[in-house]
Amino acid sequence: MTPLSAVIITVNQEKKILKTIEALKLLTDDIVVVDSGSTDLTRKVARAAGAKVLEHAWEGYSAQKNFGNAWAKHDWILSVDDDEVISQELVESIRKAFTPAPDADAFDLPFRTVFSGKLIRFGGWNPESHVRIFNKKQIQWNTDAVHEGLTLKTEHRIKKLSGYVYHYTVDTPEQFAAKTDRYSTLFAEKGARLGKKANLVKLFLSPVFRFLVEYIFKFGFLDGYYGWFIAKENARYTYLKYKKLG
Incomplete structure (x- = not known):
């Protein structure tokens, strides 16, 4: 399997970060956490779970993610937020796509949202998917302050995977x-x-x-x-x- 790194940006997410990291460990042992000044136990929990934790003052969503990508060991990046958890089905889909090597430039991942403990099945958030796996030598995060996106080009080949990223958005x-x-x-x-x-x-x-x-x-x-x-x-x-x- 072609190796990939996982990059997470965090701030004050001690209650959710462990679940995020444990799911990612099924895919990689290179998990980079970029923390922007947490005042709770986020960094301690992440380190104990085996992640590489970096402290970096907040410069914006894209800047934080690009900073983490630079510290990642592998070229292929799986980008998740600190309140997102990848499903077992998605883990298997990624393994299949990366064995022996990916045949696309980026991968689009389906999302499901959990809002205040309830799985949201309808409305404006469904269906939802985002490109979250990419090769950092070809693709980076843009400079938008909000709703950051990747510098994808028309010639980039994007494939959709099966399974879900579960977004535990708010409590x-x-x-x-x-x-x-x-x-x-x-x-x-x-x-x-x-x-x-x-x-x-x-x-x-x-x-x-x-x-x-x-x-x-x-x-x-x-x-x-x-x-x-x-x-x-x-x-x-x-x-x-x-x-x-x-």
Whole structure:
């Protein structure tokens, strides 16, 4: 099997990081954790689990991930967040794709979200997938402050794997509301730097449209209260990012 490294960026995630690392150990013994100033036991837990822990002051999502990639032993990188856990099925799918060697430039991984302990099956987050395995000699993270992405090109071959990355996103709805406020500010700051402005259509109609699509047309209502809350918060995010952009 062609070896790969796992890279995780962390901050104050002592309760979840062990589960993330233990799943990754089924694939690799080179697990790099880039911590940006945790005040809890995150670094201690990660080291005890066998990860290589680096402390690096926060420079943005992409910068933290690229820093970790530079310290990774292997060229192939599996990038996960500190609240994500790869499934056994995905582990087997990765092993198969990398034996003896991968025949693509990057791999797209399916995601499932666990929100306040509930698996979310419908709404705007389904189906969801992200390219999270790539060769660092060809592909890096871009410089966006929020919703970072990879520098993928049209000539890159991307294959989709089976199994899931389970994203244990928040423990309470209040935590998600706080993320809405934080991410909408980052979006507005980026837009302002680029000279963008929000019009009335985007400010008032886009949030309504997003709620209807996620809650009604993508069957978010089948997830009960959390389906409604997620659709509502995603609509609020859409409103806030344009309102803050001005």
